[in-house]
Each structure stands twice: as structure tokens, then as C-alpha cells.
Amino acid sequence: MAEMQLDQAIRLFIDEKDYISSATLAGAAEEIFGSLLKREGIPNALDQLFANWSANGAPEIPSPEFRKALNNVRNQLKHAGDPAFDEMEVRNVDSMLLIARAAGMHPSFSDAPTQQLIRFREWWEKNAETLISTLPEID
Template structure:
């Protein structure tokens, strides 16, 4: 069976499943790669106004860091490490705060979708509530 699918529709579905995987199953690794794919699709559609580009510009200017350093060694390091491997250049093991990485890439993807067509995927509002509940929990535990 064939389907006609738009890139934006695919990105929206990827974000939905990234959110489900993170919240319902507690598995951040596939959430990072799925949300990263969605963020990239939407980011390319938006160009210079994408969440990633805006962050790169802000961090590069305010911290006097190179664009490549900000993008590849900070914002996309976990996503790219999980998706690609060049054994001669990268270690087999790496340490990441996977929950934080998943939250960040999902948030950037949602931000891009909102900028692109003023919509959220069906799981978007639940993700936002989940983040708010995490924040409330952390504040009440201090």
C-alpha cells in the first residue's frame, strides 16, 4: 500500500513518537534520533530562523565560539554520535545526559514546527505538561 507523505507530516509523526518513547517508555536514545531527524527536516525548511540556527548564532556571539564547535560539539553532539560512527575518529563509548539531550532536541523540533506552520503534533501539549510537572517536582524537592 502506498501513501503520499509530506516531509512536514513525517517530521510531526517523528516528534510524536519521540515524545511517546521518552515519556511512556523512558527510552531517550531513540527519542533523540527520531526528534533529531524531525528537527533537521523542519530546520532546513526554516533556514536561519530555525531553533538550532538561532541557538548557534546566540551562543557563537555571546561566548566567542566557532559555529562548528557550537553546533557539532555541543548542540548536536549526542544526536550525531548516536546516528553515526567513524571508528577511527570516535570512541565506542561516550557519556551523555540522555534525558536532557532528548528534552532539548524534542523542544527544538517542536519550536521549529510551531514556527513553520503554527502547529504542534498531537503529543506536543503532553510533552509541555510533562516538562512543567518535572520543573514543579524539582522545585518542590529543594
């Protein structure tokens, strides 16, 4: 199921430029992949990001705050828990990063990438650096 969600998220991202639906599906796939890995005692994408962040001398952020920040868009789309987000903009970079997190866990569940994952990798190689440059710098 997570693979199908991820593939559709990529289609919506690349073909339709529907970043809200793409982020929602990618977030769902990422959560399923992550939960399955956790069951096996294997770090998920968020665990690995936090470990890398902490190990590379980046500004210290407690794990709960780090996770909340990285899951903010996904959780607001899923739960609508904060009235401040009743109207929110989901940027292409938000969707791209959720797809990347889910895509990074896909090899744990499949021997080969799907056609959509190959498309996303090709898209990433051409476009990701430009999108990432739009993110704010951390002092």
C-alpha cells in the same frame, strides 16, 4: 514526516523512558524541520540558539564548534563517526533538548500543536528545570 517522528520521540521519552530512540527520532525531526526552514531562508533552531548565545555576552565560541557541540549526541547516534562513542550514554536531558529544538520549529509548519507536543509542554513545565540543573556550568 517530521511531525510524526517528533510525536513518537515524545511518546518514547515520556512513556518508555527510551532516551536513545527518542533522541534519534527527535534529531531526525529537528534536522528535517531545520532543512525546510533553511530552504525558505528562515533561521532554524540551531541558528537561533547561536544568535542568542552570541548576543547575550556568553563566552565566545565559533559557530562550527558551537554547532558540533550541540549536535554531538544526534550525530553520533546517526553516523557512529567517532569510535570513542561506540558505547555512549544518552541521558534524558540529551533527548529532552533535541525534542525541544524540534518542537520549537513545529509552529512554522502547523497551526496547532499535536497532542504529544501538548504532553511534552506539560512535562517540561514540571520537570525541565530539574534536568537542566544537571548540566555542567560554563565558566
